[in-house]
Amino acid sequence: MHSGLVHSLDFDRAGKTLTYLSIPFSIDRSPYFQVKVPICLIRNGEGPSVLLMAGNHGDEYEGELSLARLIRKLDPDRISGRVTILPMANTPAVMAAKRCSPLDGGNLNRAFPGDPSGTPTSRLAHFLEGELFPRHDIVFDLHSGGTSMEHLPTALVERNAEPARHQRAVALMKSLGMPYGFVADNGAASPTSMGAARRAGAIGISGEFGGGGTATVDSMAITARAIDSLLVAAGVVDEPVLAPPNGAVGATQLLSLSRHSQGIYATRRGWFEPATRLGERVAAGQLAGWYHDLERLDVSEEALNFAEAGIVISRRLHTMCEAGDCLMQVAEPVPA
Known part of the structure; x- marks a missing residue:
């Protein structure tokens, strides 16, 4: 019961x-x-x-x-x-x-x-x-x-x-x-x-x-x-x-989507600004966005780059982030 x-x-x-x-x-x-x-x-x-x-x-x-x-x-x-x-x-x-x-x-x-x-x-x-x-x-x-x-x-x-x-x-x-x-x-x-x-x-x-x-x-x-x-x-x-x-x-x-390196993750508190759109094909090393620190206005935003090529399949909608938040993911096209 x-x-x-x-x-x-x-x-x-x-x-x-x-x-x-x-x-x-x-x-x-x-x-x-x-x-x-x-x-x-x-x-x-x-x-x-x-x-x-x-x-x-x-x-x-x-x-x-x-x-x-x-x-x-x-x-x-x-x-x-x-x-x-x-x-x-x-x-x-x-x-x-x-x-x-x-x-x-x-x-x-x-x-x-x-x-x-x-x-x-x-x-x-x-x-x-x-x-x-x-x-x-x-x-x-x-x-x-x-x-x-x-x-x-x-x-x-x-x-x-x-x-x-x-x-x-x-x-x-x-x-x-x-x-x-x-x-x-x-x-x-x-x-x-x-x-x-x-x-x-x-x-x-x-x-x-x-x-x-x-x-x-x-x-x-x-x-x-x-x-x-x-x-x-x-x-x-x-x-x-x-x-x-x-x-x-x-x-x-x-x-x-099989490797953690296909994602970009926050490592500290910050504010994420994307530079790419959902569905875009991107190259390894391409700019994904910028990470701002609004608690330290004298520090320039950090550029974040994709580690791998692929199609952008997801992005975080909340601009404010904490360590561990997934900011973006790319997936690799494979043959049908």
């Missing part, structure tokens, strides 16, 4: 069910409090099983808004199989507009495989990896740069040791219509949702769909297209649900 996670889901029930995952967690104002994580299960006959989740980090809104809309729009009669939707996986973080949960400081995307008797974030991670992910063929986790980062729209899959499964994952990633894509290799013990999906036997797909702690016309459009495209490619629906087709899209450029 005081640990674990409880729910009333019937995974074999046809139609649409909107309910909650409930996590007991005593707090000062409510000793028998439960964290309520909304979840929607839509099923119609036999077919693929797809899990769509957003709000892994609370301040990443494109996926949260799009999946909330999908819950309202997706008619069970339109699908073949099962679609499970978690629009606000880390609900406390979503409601607080924070990356991590204010209840326990938990970063859900670093909490897998979790602990059934741990903090709320850890209990949720344990349920997702141990109970929910294994029931699905595909797990699609939608991210964006959050409040502090601007990110190039980029899809991601984890490398899988099984060649057929890996090829299927890359093909599904390319079907999203994203301009860029990664094949990540974070190891068997990866604490991320994609590592958890792989351990659960599902194909994990993720991506960054915007940033800045906001939603734009463009970021919402690319998110809707990716969700629609995945559901069609998986064989769950035969036409888009969130948005009408908007013409052909270009091929996905694969990228590699």
Whole structure:
């Protein structure tokens, strides 16, 4: 009664069910409090099983808004199989507009495989990896740069040791219509949702769909297209649900981000001024920006240069920085 996670889901029930995952967690104002994580299960006959989740980090809104809309729009009669939707996986973080949960400081995307008797974030991670992910063929986790980062729209899959499964994952990633894509290799013990999906036997797909702690016309459009495209490619629906087709899209450029030297990090308190834009191709040694010290106005700003060539995929939006903050990242284009 005081640990674990409880729910009333019937995974074999046809139609649409909107309910909650409930996590007991005593707090000062409510000793028998439960964290309520909304979840929607839509099923119609036999077919693929797809899990769509957003709000892994609370301040990443494109996926949260799009999946909330999908819950309202997706008619069970339109699908073949099962679609499970978690629009606000880390609900406390979503409601607080924070990356991590204010209840326990938990970063859900670093909490897998979790602990059934741990903090709320850890209990949720344990349920997702141990109970929910294994029931699905595909797990699609939608991210964006959050409040502090601007990110190039980029899809991601984890490398899988099984060649057929890996090829299927890359093909599904390319079907999203994203301009860029990664094949990540974070190891068997990866604490991320994609590592958890792989351990659960599902194909994990993720991506960054915007940033800045906001939603734009463009970021919402690319998110809707990716969700629609995945559901069609998986064989769950035969036409888009969130948005009408908007013409052909270009091929996905694969990228590699595998070395810390591809990032520029602050080593002290300061104020960062960028000199390059997201999506630019840069050379090793090229100017990335300047680091100012507004506490020492007599000291000139420091020029920061890229250590490696590539495409600028992210930059810090907050000008004020502390030691350890990532200021920019470049990724290396690789053959498809």
